[in-house]
Amino acid sequence: KNQVEQSPQSLIILEGKNCTLQCNYTVSPFSNLRWYKQDTGRGPVSLTIMTFSENTKSNGRYTATLDADTKQSSLHITASQLSDSASYICVVRKAAGNKLTFGGGTRVLVKP
C-alpha cells in the first residue's frame, strides 16, 4: 500500500467551478508536504509546500490545507480555468533522510 494516497484518481469539472483534491499519507516522521502541478509532457512544478505547523497555504487560486494530526491534506482550486487541466501530485518528505514519497496523482480536466 502506497504511503501517500490521492483521491479522486480523475476529475472533470466545468470552467469556473471549484474543486478539491485529497491526499492522505502515512509517511512518518513527517517533514513537509508539497502539491505539484504536472502539465502533460512536462515535469512537475511546485504549487505549495507545508510543514507540520502550517494549516493553510495559498498560491493564487490554489489553496492547500494540512491536518498533521489526521495526516490529511487537500488542494482546493477556485474558479477553475482551462489551463488548470493537469495532474496534481501530492509529495511527502520524510523527516529522517531525504526520501520523497509521491502520491499517484489526480488528473483534472477542466471543460468549457
Place this chain on the structure above:
Amino acid sequence: GAGVSQSPSNKVTEKGKDVELRCDPISGHTALYWYRQSLGQGLEFLIYFQGNSAPDKSGLPSDRFSAERTGGSVSTLTIQRTQQEDSAVYLCASSLDREVIDGYTFGSGTRLTVV
C-alpha cells in the same frame, strides 16, 4: 543553468539496446533524484544522489538499471538491454538538500519508447 536540463527529450530504441539518459541539475544543487513515470501512473522513485554518492538506490527496478554522477553535477541513467516495459518518462529533479524547506526542481523528462 537556470533549470534542470534533461537530454534527449525523446528517445526511441529497439528492444535489447542500451540507452543513456542525461540530467544536468541546477548549479549548486547537491541532491539529485531520478524518477520514472509510466503512462497514466504516478511517479516512481529510482535513485537519489547526494554529491557523487547514491545513498538510496532502492528504486532501481533491476540490475539492468544503473546511474552515476560525476563532479557533483551531471548524472547519467543507463538502461542496458532495454525491454518494452522500460518505456516511460524518466524525470530528474535536483535540490539544495537542506533540512529546511527547499524546492525540488524537475526537468521536463526524457520520454523513452522501446519498440
